[in-house]
Amino acid sequence: MTQAAAQFATLPFATLAERARSVCAAATPRTTDNGQPFLLVPAAELPALAKFLRDDAALRFDALSDLTGFDLLKYPKAETPDAIAVLYLLFSYRHRHRLALRVLAPRALCTVPTVSALWPAALYFEREVFDLLGVTFTGHPSLHRIMNPADWEGHPLRKDYVYPDAYHGVPHLREGQHFETNPRRAGDPPPPAAAPKPPGGHA
């Protein structure tokens, strides 16, 4: 391996995590269910850690590949079901290594500091997470809905979202239909009978 190639060698996750923990000891390395490593970061520590990850010469995460989130409610393996997870996927074009961060925002105070000042790509990503999951990114210059109409109510990707019946008088479903995820009300049609299982099946 030439010296130039060695300079851009990909660092493993353990090295990246150790380097990140030198400025943010509260960040804990974890793995997802399918073995993908990530750093669990407290929300308060996120701005300082993100700035370090971007500016440190050995790390140099110059790109925010993705910023998304999901609701942990009804997720059976969740340690903190009453929270919404925000995911940050970082990539370094300089060193060709990647790192995943995760921040848990409790549903009662669903607030995470913005990283849009560090990576402008986060401007739209954070609007999407705000629109669909209701996470408020403090410090975002214009945090408003990006996909749903501006007068939409609720955040559709939350697991306890109740589907509205109509939007400006136009019903979402035809008469006699029912959103299966909504709690049933008086007058709703009965739930459809479960389809019979085919004979045989897997051993």
Next chain:
Amino acid sequence: MADTPLPPGALPPGTPPPAGTAPPDRPGNREDQQIHLTAVDEFLAWGKENSLFYLLFATACCGIELMQAGGPRYDIDRLGMIPRATPRQADLMIVAGTITHKMAGRVRMLWEQMTEPRWVVSMGSCANSGGPFSKWSYSVLNGIDKYVPVDIYIPGCPPRPEALIDGVMALRERVRRYRTLGVRDREPHVVAGADAPFGCHFPKDAPPGARS
């Protein structure tokens, strides 16, 4: 042409026919009078029918089929249909694709900007009824006919260009019956493909496996 010898017995052009051989003296019956008599309404409808400029507007995969219909293989130009980039020059709006609640207001605005007479073709299952999103989506509109009046519905997901052309032919029937000056009757909606010879439907008595 002046040097071309005339056939024996023929008169040079412009010569009035000999007395006793002329047809009844009605304009348009003579070869040198290329006149066609018709009603004004039918003439206007003929012009409208053969110049259906459509709005260049598509929202989903149906738009790919719409583009294909405008391509060289199907060449919808031969029906006098030319895409227009502004609704103010368009006669026809082909709603090709999924319409969300957020988009529906924009579609309505485009439709309102079109000049009368205007026609709307709902292309594909999404624009007809919400299609695969009709039961499980909170954001997709169940049919664009809740926002704009639809003349022709074309089934399919997405419809092939043959089906689109079939729908256009059904629309041309409506345009032909449109009366600019006379009394206009409100007509029931027409579903394209019910009696079409090709494209978007199969013979009713065909076995299920015969569909290719």
